[in-house]
Amino acid sequence: MASGKILVAQGGGPTAVINQSLVGVALEARRFGQIEHIYGARHGVRGIVDENFVDLTQETSHNLELVANTPSSALGSTRDKPDAAYCHEIFKVLQAHQIEHFFYIGGNDSSDTVRIVSEEAQAANYPLRTIHIPKTIDNDLVGSDHTPGFxxxxxxxxxxxxxxxxxxxxxxxxxxxxxxxxxxxxxxxxxxxxxxxxxxxxxxxxxxxxxxxxxxxxxxxxxxxxxxxxxxxxxxxxxxxxxxxxxxxxxxxxxxxxxxxxxxxxxxxxxxxxxxxxxxxxxxxxxxxxxxxxxxxxxxxGCVSDVDQREAREVGEKAVQFAMWGDRDGSVAIKRTGFYSVDYELLPLATVAGKTRTMExxxxxxxxxxxxxxxxxxxxxxxGSKMPDAFRLRHNPIAKVLHR
Amino acid sequence: MASGKILVAQGGGPTAVINQSLVGVALEARRFGQIEHIYGARHGVRGIVDENFVDLTQETSHNLELVANTPSSALGSTRDKPDAAYCHEIFKVLQAHQIEHFFYIGGNDSSDTVRIVSEEAQAANYPLRTIHIPKTIDNDLVGSDHTPGFxxxxxxxxxxxxxxxxxxxxxxxxxxxxxxxxxxxxxxxxxxxxxxxxxxxxxxxxxxxxxxxxxxxxxxxxxxxxxxxxxxxxxxxxxxxxxxxxxxxxxxxxxxxxxxxxxxxxxxxxxxxxxxxxxxxxxxxxxxxxxxxxxxxxxxxGCVSDVDQREAREVGEKAVQFAMWGDRDGSVAIKRTGFYSVDYELLPLATVAGKTRTMExxxxxxxxxxxxxxxxxxxxxxxGSKMPDAFRLRHNPIAKVLHR
CATH class of the missing domain: 3.40.50.460 (Phosphofructokinase domain)
Incomplete structure (x- = not known):
């Protein structure tokens, strides 16, 4: 088909850096000649089934950078937790709009949605590439060192x-x-x-x-x-x-x-x-x-980790790279490689979907x-950098006069 | 007597900049040759009646600057609201330690304490200079454009x-x-x-x-x-x-x-x-x-107004200047003189003490x-400067295909 259309959406609770991932997708995608339009769904999966789309290709890169630094989901979010029938509705809309790549920024419920949509597309022999982009302040995604937003x-x-x-x-x-x-x-x-x-x-x-x-x-x-x-x-x-x-x-x-x-x-x-x-x-x-x-x-x-900003941007960029140059669907994960450095990999959706990590x-x-x-x-x-620090007075007591 | 001793204390609810005023007093006082010791009372008026004093003169100016940038009352605070008998106890301790200047950083209750102690000293013919330094996040002090901390x-x-x-x-x-x-x-x-x-x-x-x-x-x-x-x-x-x-x-x-x-x-x-x-x-x-x-x-x-920091520092400094060069007790007030600039004046304690300003x-x-x-x-x-700003995506809707 080669419609050159991709779709990005944000699900679940907002974070301080979820728009970094959105903008990472939008700006990185513009670097690929075969991508002509970047659709954004308003209010997550709800916006997909309602065909409530905006064209992110018509945004200026300048405004996208400002939105990236603004907390909360700029496209809007949803608490809808799609079941198989809901995912089928999603898939129908993707088909109708000839969407070739679907990026969903969210937590473990969202990764499960991506997994079902991915399976639906395969069953229908529809050439869709779906990537889950991690986001949750709970830090409870399996397979990642940590999650953007946390x-x-x-x-x-x-x-x-x-x-x-x-x-x-x-x-x-x-x-x-x-x-x-x-x-x-x-x-x-x-x-x-x-x-x-x-x-x-x-x-x-x-x-x-x-x-x-x-x-x-x-x-x-x-x-x-x-x-x-x-x-x-x-x-x-x-x-x-x-x-x-x-x-x-x-x-x-x-x-x-x-x-x-x-x-x-x-x-x-x-x-x-x-x-x-x-x-x-x-x-x-x-x-x-x-x-x-x-x-x-x-x-x-106004309270954000610059490390988090950078990584949230990168998982968005990497999602597009994995989608365009890779040969499978998946969930982008952060791997720690040093003190402190990270790299990114694409995990199978089944590794992440619907599972919950707790503290080791x-x-x-x-x-x-x-x-x-x-x-x-x-x-x-x-x-991140510039963490505020607390200082106290040292104790230099004065001798009592009345109560000695 | 000329003991060269001054006392500073902090009362009521802490603020993000109350230590700026404390440090303003401590550093400005060191510039006056006749001041030999700067006492700090731990936990406000409670520390005075308990003679719980520390010697701020033995602090480094470097650590004082770091404490100034730390929120909450570094000397500790108190919720005690002194009555006349309590103020008499305060006065007895000030006399015993030959304190010549008393600076109390606090809200309208604290200014009332300063007023009573001032009257007590006058009645006893004891040469005490008392200055109230304003502080409250409620912004409810009469006679000031606004109050440090707010x-x-x-x-x-x-x-x-x-x-x-x-x-x-x-x-x-x-x-x-x-x-x-x-x-x-x-x-x-x-x-x-x-x-x-x-x-x-x-x-x-x-x-x-x-x-x-x-x-x-x-x-x-x-x-x-x-x-x-x-x-x-x-x-x-x-x-x-x-x-x-x-x-x-x-x-x-x-x-x-x-x-x-x-x-x-x-x-x-x-x-x-x-x-x-x-x-x-x-x-x-x-x-x-x-x-x-x-x-x-x-x-x-980590959330502070730089204008507030500067002014809280200045009310502390001005308190010392009013005390050393002035001829009366009082409460330091902020006056707005431009958009945006301020100056400071010393109000009679009775103007401020125990009164509450509400929104005009x-x-x-x-x-x-x-x-x-x-x-x-x-x-x-x-x-202050560097207020975080919020940006949003502009609305570029995509035509519906299925629901049109």
Whole structure:
């Protein structure tokens, strides 16, 4: 057919650098003579089935560069999770528009969509090249050293905890910060990179990779509070008991057993508030504060890792190169090759699709409430350059006069 | 007596630039030959009555500069609000240590402490010079164009909303962001500076300067949602009904009337969650998300206005100059002299002490849910240089094939 048409779309939660990948595709594709039009689908797969396309070929490279540096999905995103029938609709539209290459920027659900569309095209003997471009702040894609979007979100979390620690040191008490990541604790663990001096927080880190026991948590907080006179805690939103039930559900139920039961305590701030309530009531600590980092950790404008920007751009560029010069569909993966350098490879879609990576055991300390130096070595180079640093006054005490 | 001793302390909530003022005092004071020792009190007035002093004269100027660029109160802070008896204790310690100059960096409560200590010294004929150095993210000090700390917090809020708007545009729905400021809406209003294109959010802003009516709020949200297909809302934590009762209390009561009543729904995430619940249930909108900006807006490391840094440094320096060359106690105030330039003056303590400024009417639109261009002109220069900017793809639609 040789229509010279390619299609790119963005799926799932936005990140600070997802537009770098989009622009990587758009600009790299323009370098190939056989590509005549670069279509972008508005709002992911939803935009494909609705034929809601824009022509990225008509954009200036100057504006594309500015969009690349803007967080969140410039084409719009979707939470639709296509099943086989939905994928068939996608394929029909691709056929109708004679799309020859399909690039989908997203997480593990998106890679599964790409896999099904790829199989559908093969079954129909339609010459389609499909490439999944990785993106997720959760860092939970199998087969990659890390995923674009995670380093910038990790940087936000590290900076937030560095600041929260300083605030907590000035006005001592207990601080609970709840971080995104239902199954993988990478982003919560990034809080440890906000730590500089030995007595800095976070003093305790709770990850979904370990079972959360409320009594153990309260005992941990008590010990840390007595030792440091304060306590900064990082908690993953995904913490759960031994049966896998989310802690937020358990705590909400416990408190609400007399109410009508129509209160949705599983809203955004609930876990932080409920944990704070437990600490206040059980440990008799007055100053207990909780924050839920919410959407800021993935969308805040102006907090980005330059390493993440560069790599997100490159996975977009490499996707086009793999598509044009390669002979198979796949998912672009980042491989670490040095301290710090990376290269890219194309994994089979089945390796990545629908699978979830969680934190490796070597990254979590034996007591389960801290990260190891191996994790610090893993994460530090990803955070990029110009990380803000915290300094403190040295202690030069003056002798007392009245109270001596 | 001529002991050559001065004392500096930090009170109230930390800010991103409060250490600039501390370092401004410490470095400027070293330039005066008659000053021999610069004492710092740990944890504000609490450290004074406890004689918990450190010698800032023994710090290197190099480390002081690094501390100046670190957020949160390096000396530690306190929430103690001294009454007359407490102020008498402060005065006794100052006398015992032969302190001749007392600098207190804080908000309107702190300025009231300085006022009482000043009066106590005069009544006792003790030669003490006391200066209040302004600081508060709430921007609620009377007599100043604005207060150090506010511009950096405002920049955080503007950047957070610029990002939240992009996220909300990618995955449309309703987003509620709750911002600090119990009585003054300046910080919540700063959300408007995150807006660039005409259809950008925040689409609605709710300030404590205006009475909050739930039915009106829901009607506003409905109109905006129908118009933009989404809605981003900035809400001050201090919103209240006509009687002055906080909305968080009213909503929590309404929901909880059957429960034991021991649930503290007035915790941090409560207002955002309760407003989201109202929108979901009354307007039948599925995707409704709430964030509470919490401690990040005052402590996040790496988001600071360079204008704020400079001015916070200068109010510290000017405090020392006013103390050494002036003939009265007072509170340092920022006066705007151009677009954009400032100068400093020393206000009588009684002008500032214990008073609260709220947003001027000219800054709020007639409908009460937006800010005016006068406010944009007021705030923009304070945010400083290198504000991140958001760009979008231009709309170049492709003709439909299947659905035409």
């Amino acid at each position: 380093p910038s979100a990790a940087r936000f979390v590290a900076q937030a905890f560095a600041g929260a620690n300083l605030d907590n040191a000035a006005l001592p008490g207990v601080y609970v910060g709840v971080v995104m990541g239902r199954h993988a604790g990478f982003l919560t663990a990034a809080s440890a990179l906000g730590k500089k001096f030995p007595d800095d927080g976070p003093h305790l880190i709770y990850l979904p990779e370990r079972t959360f026991v409320l009594e153990k948590f309260l005992a941990d907080v008590k010990v840390a509070y007595e030792r440091f006179g304060r306590c900064v805690i990082a908690v993953s939103e995904g913490i759960h008991d031994a049966s896998g039930t989310p802690i937020v559900t358990l705590l909400a139920k416990k408190i609400e057993h007399d109410a009508h039961g129509n209160v949705q305590l599983s809203g955004n701030g609930a876990l932080a508030d409920l944990l704070c309530e437990e600490i206040k009531s059980k440990l008799n600590i007055t100053r207990v504060r909780g924050d839920t980092f919410g959407y800021m950790q993935r969308s805040f404008i 055991d070597e990254f979590i300390t034996a007591n389960g409430t801290d990260v190891t130096d191996a994790f610090r070595m893993y994460l530090r180079p990803l955070l | 511009p950096s917090a405002a920049r955080f809020v503007a950047q957070a909303f610029a990002g939240a708007n992009l996220d909300n545009a990618a995955l449309p729905g309703v987003y509620v962001g709750v911002v600090m400021g119990r009585h003054a809406g300046f910080l919540t209003a700063a959300s408007a500076l995150g807006k660039k294109f005409p259809d950008d959010g925040p689409h609605l802003i709710y300030l404590p300067e205006r009475t909050f009516v739930l039915e009106k709020f829901l009607a506003d949200v409905k109109v905006a949602y129908e118009r933009f297909g989404r809605c981003v809302i900035a809400v001050s934590e201090g919103i209240h009904d006509a009687s002055g009762t906080p909305i968080v209390t009213l909503l929590a009561k309404k929901i909880e009337h059957d429960a034991h009543g021991n649930v503290q729904l007035s915790g941090n995430g409560a207002l955002a969650d309760l407003l989201c619940e109202e929108i979901k249930s009354k307007l039948n909108i599925t995707r409704v998300r709430g964030d509470t900006f919490g401690y990040m807006q005052r402590s996040f490391i 009417d000219e800054f709020i639109t007639a409908n009460g849910t937006d800010v005016t261009d006068a406010f944009r002109m007021y705030l923009r220069p304070l945010l």
